[in-house]
Amino acid sequence: MDHRPQAWGRPRDDIYGAYDGSYLQTSGPKQSTQAPVVTGTSVVALKFKDGVVIAADNLASYGSLARFTNVKRLRVFLDSSVVGFGGDVSDMQYLDRHLNELAIDESYETTPSADHPSPGGTLNAANLHKYLQKLMYKRRNDFDPLWNQILVAGLDSGSKPFLASVDLRGTAFSSPSLASGFGAALAQPIMRKYAATEEDAARLSRDEAVQVVKECMKVLYYRDARSMDKYSIAVVTKDGVELKEDEQLEKQSWAFAERIRGYGTQTV
Amino acid sequence: MTSIGTGYDLANSIFSPDGRNFQVEYAVKAVENGGTSIGIRCKDGVVLAVEKVVASKLLKQGANKRIATVDRHLGVVYSGMVPDGRHFVDRSRDEARAWRDTFKTPIPTADLASRMGGYMQAYTLYQSVRPFGITAIVGGFDSELELPVDGEVGSGPAVGAGGKTAGKKHGGPFLYMIEPSGLYWGYYGAAAGKGRQVAKAELEKLDLGGSGELSLEQAVKEAARIIYLSHDDVKDKKFELEMSWISGADGPTKGKHQEVPKALREEAEKEAERLAKKAVEGDDDDDDDDDEDDDKKDGDKMEE
DSSP, X not given: OOOOGGGTTSOOXXXXXXXXXXXXXXXXXXXXXXXXXXXXXXXXXEEETTEEEEEEESOEEETTEEEESOOOOEEEETTTEEEEEEEEHHHHHXXXXXXXXXXXXXXXXXXOOSSOSSOTTSOOXXXXXXXXXXXXXXXXXXXXXXXXXXXXXXXXXXXXXXXXXXOTTOOEEEXXXXXXXXXXXXXXXXXXXXXXXXXXHHHOOHHHHHHHHHHHHHHHHXXXXXXXXXXXXXXXXXXXXXXXXXXXXXXXXXXXXXXXXXXXXXXX | OTTTTSSTTSOTTOOOTTSOOHHHHHHHHHHHTSOOEEEEEXXXXXXXXXXXXXXXXXXXXXXXXXXXXXXXXXXEEEEEOHXXXXXXXXXXXXXXXXXXXXXXXXXXXXXXXXXHHHHHHHTTTOTTOOOOSEEEEEEEEEOOSOOOOTTOOSOOOSSSOSSOOTTSOOOEEEEEEEOTTSOEEEOSEEEESTTHHHHHHHHHHSSOTTTOOOOHHHHHHHHHHHHHHHOOTTTSOOEEEEEEEEEOTTSTTTTOEEEOOHHHHHHHHHHHHHHHHHHHHHHHSGGGTTSSSOOHHHHHHHHO
């Protein structure tokens, strides 16, 4: 089989003949903003009794090249929410700066103090998610999408754990557990074993949730060729955000790899 | 002022023959009628405080804040015409944002003071505008830590300094006062408005300069005391005390400009009220009963 990326998703030359590209336009509008270049892979997140755990590895890939290995893809917003970015890293930087401006705007209106670290006037995770959804949908309608899938973790206006996703099309949804990118296929089934419903998630302890998410990160590292064993993990509760940005995957076992058949160039 | 009536006080952009700009001097007069505001720079932070004159009983208590946040680490308070102050704050925020857009890093307090000083000075140059009727006090804490660039994703090179010299102290608390002429200086303690004379005299007694040892929490209490002391109960209407503070990353506000917590403010206010009352009583019946008392500050006051 032809494994070259150029052949992905194309009719096979050996069956259908060479691809006729003559009718394709060779000139046109600048399209450099319409495909991701340097990308981050999955973000996984899981709700528990009194908060949310969210994790993403520290890799930014340039195609299949592991280009940057110390990239922080979890961003804290107003000390009370965490935004996890998958997809294009430069679009993530744009959004991060934009959210930074938003956070400064917030401090104009309500000068926070130790009395009310996040007073009623301050944007919570639910507000932030709604805002990002509008932003992403607007950009999609401008045919200039921000090439990201974003998970927002934090608390809603009732101080309940909040977790939701928005992607480059502005599609938004929420669930007790969420994973973007490859994680949607590889991590979600694992998390759903522990928290299929909101009720299940509300029974999970913090330690259990962290354990499950770490397990997911490990499975993703085994299976996802654009991932890395160094990752960031954050726990959001009403006491704030605990973010660790230099975690190492522990207790890896590659014994299973021996038994994998059907990939790559092996002939057996 | 012999030059009054000669016409030189009508135009902003014209000097009088003896080298004065009368419009600027009149603007200073406008400031002298405003509620007292002060700033204290101490060893681990900055405190801003203002005597907010309550113009009407119909105004909600604690609403209509007079101290503004310009960037996370910057606060501004002003005495004089409130609308002018509001515009000053708007412009300061624009400057802070523009700095972030260009340099991807928070604006140093000194640079904000410089830009706003220049902005106010421009309003003394043209016939079409009048000077600002405010004196603004700008307080900030420039981070002493190695800050990430805004939006940065990696950690940058592990070796090689980012413009910082090893062993040299970077960042720290800063305080500037900008006058209607556009003049600005850096201060250890600054005061503007009605009660500035009393306030300045009190600020001079504090241990602020050089290796001043006053702590941030003490400074909050001193600020409250000074505002209460400089307030004239007989002449003036009621007032509210508004205070904010900025500490370093390891202090109580974690490098941010924040309102002083209610509990601390009320504690400081209670003590300030007591001391102010005592100072007034002391004026009447001389310091016979104050002598055995331990209060040194009242004693200082008597000597004046």
